[in-house]
Amino acid sequence: MKPTFVSSPGTRGQLAARIGAAAWILNAAQFLVVQLIVRSRWRTPYSWKRNNISDLGNVHCRIWDESRPRYVCSPLHGLMNTSFAVQGVLLLIGVLLTGFAWGRGAMAWTARILFVIxxxxxxxxxxxxxxxxxxxxxxxxLLIMGLGNIGLLCAGCVRKDSPLGRMRAVTLGIAATAILGAWMFFGQHGPGIGLGGMERVAAFAPQIWTVVAALAVFRAAAADTPRAVGAAVRNAAPSAGRTE
Known part of the structure; x- marks a missing residue:
């Protein structure tokens, strides 16, 4: 049984798509802002180059990670972990509500299912x-930077007659960056920017894509509004005539 997504344009579909796009933008904003707030409360310096994103959510104050020992103490870990969970919820809302922007076909369904995962x-x-x-x-x-980034690659292959399909080059470029970042991070390679920086390449690239995609969804919904209004007027006209 297929998940129920909003998959056709129209007044209700446009409203849903706008809500979904707004959720994506809010998501990227809250994730960045919360990281800045949480890292500001560290007494020991937090390094975007050396520390993982997850260090911000660690519960205990101690030396952490045998492969790269470092002292981790995050007083606002609860806020960071809440941000992680909110990230998932808002991402899901965006995927479910931006249905018409993805178009039809197996690649669109595959991309959206991987984003849900x-x-x-x-x-x-x-x-x-x-x-x-x-x-x-x-x-x-692994679900985020593995399957999620593969989903981003699939999003770059959706039909070109869809709003998201028309930004194929941008999507594929961001997907390639995210997948390369994930491969380097899990392979423990962080030339120049460290493993912390490489993890951010893998995790932040999809965030950038959701913002770009949200703007594309807003434009597509706005462009479709006059057609939807016109169709509603044409459908209402015969009914009005019969009433008279």
Whole structure:
């Protein structure tokens, strides 16, 4: 049984798409702002180059990570973990409500299903900090930066007659960057920008895409509004005539 997505334009579809696009923009904004707030409360310096994003959500103050030992103490870890979970919820809302922008076809469905799985990964990461259950936390990260970024690649292959399909070159470029970043991060390679920086390439690239995609959805919904109004008027006219 296929998930129920809004998949056709029209007044209701446009409203849903706008809400979904707004959720994507809000999502990217809250994720960045919360990271800045949480890192500002660290007594030991937090490095975008050396520290993982997940370090901001670690519950305990201690030396962490055998492969790259570092002292982690995040007083506002609860806020960061909430942001992770909110990230998943808002990503999901956007995927479900921007249906008509994806167009039809197997590639569109595949992309959206993988994004839904990625959203679940964000919720899992927020619910299970790395220093509470590292295995589950890593699973969540794999869903996000593995399947999620593959979903982004699939989004770059949706039909060109769809609003998101018309930004294919941008999507494929961002997807390639995200996948390369994930491969480098999980392979423990961080030339120049460190593993913390490489993780951000893998995780932030999809954030950038959702903002760009949200703007494309807003434009498509606005362009479709006059046609939807015209269709509503034409459909109402015969009914009015029969009433008279």
């Amino acid at each position: 990625s959203a679940g990964g964000w919720v899992l990461v927020g619910m299970v900090p790395a220093d509470v259950n590292e295995d589950l936390h890593v699973l969540g990260a």
